[in-house]
Amino acid sequence: MSAPDQLLVVIDAVARRNDGESVRIARDVLRAGASAKICLPDTPAEFARALARRGSRRPVVIGDDRALLRAVAQLHRGRELADGALSVVPVGPRGAVELSGSLGVPLGAVAAARAVLEGSARRLDLLVDDGDGVVVRSLRIPVGPAGPAVVEPPSVWDTCRSLVRTLVRPAPSVPGMRAATRTHRLRVEADGRLLSDVDDPVEGVTVRSRGGVAEVVVRPRAAEPVRVEATAVTVSGAAFRYRADALVTGPVGTRTWTLRPAAWSLTLPQSLTPPAE
Structure with a gap:
């Protein structure tokens, strides 16, 4: 077989543990259509080593959004992200594979595995921060409640406090009362243009890669949202x-994100229409 038909299939430990049947189906479809070396890493370090030792094989990740992001970050740190297309077969609860779906990857194991075999590489943008972290789709400040997130594992003390909270009934809310919206004192600059300063509290900031630019939205406390397009955004x-x-990072005092258009490739179905923005 030619080099593109040689696959390195890295199966995330969480996917193996939570949905072994979908993993088996995806693995069998891939093996039926290509020469596939299967790797079963148990730790992030083993995951990284498997990718680093892939040689000429095309990397395929079976797992949720966290596994996809881990692979993108690892290849970026190794300065190998632009060397070839990455492929993913999403496996996990619907909320844990939303990012993959938003990028155009089929969410069914069979359809996603067939896309790996029959699809084509599509160039995608990337946001890279000054700490060498990456953002595939969007970032939000503050963290906010939407979607699953990964944070550091809780300590024993955190677990005890969580148990206490479950045993203490919260004070009842008063009908008709609304909680005050929390604001944040942040300085936001886009390509050197000041959008908001610390003396003008904001409710939130979002940055999203969109068609070769970064769309920045700043939501002031008492004004309409400010929307601009930029190539670099600094928040302090x-x-x-x-x-x-899908990952939560921080706390930090300042961070700059720079857009890198078409910085990486993801294998998507041939008939894919552009994903909804």
């Missing part, structure tokens, strides 16, 4: 956390 102020795709 009081220590803040942010959600980068």
